[in-house]
Amino acid sequence: MHSVQGLGPRSLDGFCVVSGALLATNIRFGEYVQGRPDGPHVMLALAIALMLFPAFGLYESWRGRPVWRLFRQVFLAWLAVQACGLLVIFSLHRADLISRLWFAYWTAISAGALVLVRVVAYSILGKVRHAGLNLRNVAIVGGGQHCCDVVAKIGATPDTGFRVAVVLNVRDVGKDLGLRALTYTSFSEFIKHVRREGVQEIWLALPLSEERTIQRVVDEFQYELVNVRFIPDVQSVALFEGGVIDLIGAPAINLIASPVSARSLAPKEEFDRLFAFVALVTLLPVFLAIAVAVKISSKGPVFFRQDRKGADGRVFRIYKFRTMRQHDEKAGVVTQATRRDPRITQVGAFLRRTSLDELPQFINVLRGEMSVVGPRPHAIEHDEVYRKLVDGYIHRYRIKPGITGWAQINGFRGETDRVDKMQKRVEHDLYYIRNWSFMLDIRIVILTVIKGFIGRQAY
Incomplete structure (x- = not known):
């Protein structure tokens, strides 16, 4: 999702929380007033949600990141909100006022609404980006087949919101990569183009051995508002495409390890x-x-x-x-x-x-x-x-x-x-x-x- 830091997304989430509570009330109690949950509990949950949701990254840009991870974060964030709300209610000795069935309805309905809002938003953004709008230009530094693969993946997934603007071919300089994007072989000309066009994304599609090139790009843009991302080419040394995993709290790349996790199996x-x-x-x-x-x-x-x-x-x-x-x-x-x-x-x-x-x-x-x-x-x-x-x-x-x-x-x-x-x-x-x-x-x-x-x- 493009920038979702504004008031609109937060207001939609608040609407999902409140409307979910009202719908759960109607399902559980109908027209009866006696035994209905009190409004303060809903307002408390709304306040907690507005504080916790940003901490779970729900209002960050998810451009190019897997959508299912956002949905997982939404579920975790909403469950954390409900857990905090219950903790406060128990502390105030007001738990007897809350219907457990109503609470379950509310949790399920609001969770579905929070996810549905994002499904609709991503669907709309996907159509907009397929039309060539709301795209972020990317400069690619790389060479060889790995560079071509990264460019091809960007072109094949326009709904992620990226478009290749320029490529710096640092390997096989005399060889045409056959890319449609503007391609430079001169580092200085590439840098001038990036700054002239205001490109804010630079992706390094390089092997691990290209440490000097990586450092050169980082040194060039370390004082500018440009995102420099590293997409390593490990195909020459990795047996399987295991990707990056979290190992003792640090990112690690599987070079020789099973590509299928126990959870997937x-x-x-x-x-x-x-x-x-x-x-x-x-x-x-x-x-x-x-x-x-x-x-x-x-x-x-x-x-x-x-x-x-x-x-x-x-x-x-x-x-x-x-x-x-x-x-x-x-x-x-x-x-x-x-x-x-x-x-x-x-x-x-x-x-x-x-x-x-x-x-x-x-x-x-x-x-x-x-x-x-x-x-x-x-x-x-x-x-x-x-x-x-x-x-x-x-x-x-x-x-x-x-x-x-x-x-x-x-x-x-x-x-x-x-x-x-x-x-x-x-x-x-x-x-x-x-x-x-x-x-x-x-x-x-x-x-x-x-x-x-x-x-x-x-x-």
Whole structure:
């Protein structure tokens, strides 16, 4: 939002607080006067809101910042107001005059109104900015692909209220970046243009190694009312685009760390447990039929158990239906199944081809060791080999392994008899981790059901 420091936004918030209380009163008490909450409590909350809302940053400019964070601040600020109001009421021994149901109605209605006002305001501002109005000019200092990406993002999101006015190309000076914006290669000419046009935003789209350029810009504008912001290019050193996090109260950039937070994975965890429980109950007759077939096909146990690595490298025991005849292998050696492998039974060949041998892994999902969707876990012996041969291999274990995954529905399943096959599988696994979303999981599950269970690579 542009500047919301004036009287208008504060008045709207006050209107939301008071009107929410009146509407809650009408819902709770109707036309009855007796038992209605007193006006002083509403006025007290209004006064507290006018004092606390600025402290929560509700009247600062949110231009270019995520809208959902503003909505979160609105909720927190309003809850803080209500908590302070209750504290005062209890201190004055007037809590018996307040209806708890009315208070709940008021809190919910006013919270919704406070958010709705901002939704409408952002919608109007978005349309205004799409029309080319209320835009703030930005000067970009950078070069290479990162600079082009920043310029492209600004152009693709006009509703944020920024427009690229000029670019200083400090890298690949002789190369045309192909940008529509006015581009300089001379620092002094760039500075003159910024001051002549009154540009108030300078964004440094530079790698961490460009310390001298960063310091030069800061020194040039440290005594002027110009916002200088640093958008670091960490792609050359960062494995994932983890962004900036708060670490012991200080900003930190993830260079090698999981890009998916534990909080973001909470819906995935709930989905996994529920899906696994339903699958185990629903498929119980299938489990029993397969167990009988495996037992009849050859001597040995129904289940095949093997140690695999899970999230953060924790070892767990995976379950599968046994598809091979019992055989001996050298210690520390696990031989992959190959086409027409004599160790595979006829029932086992069918189970592998249809991936039905993987069904017992829903037990691992229910136990929290695996996920429905994720990178497929490999034998620990294979991990030790491929982690040295394939770039980024070990980072597949930043999240829980899955029964199915992005690599599997794209055809990379079964035997990996060449390193390039494993490299492709890992590339798909890392793509999944970088771009994870709950909807991507749902898509993979659906595609697995449609085409993923049967494949030529599985044997």
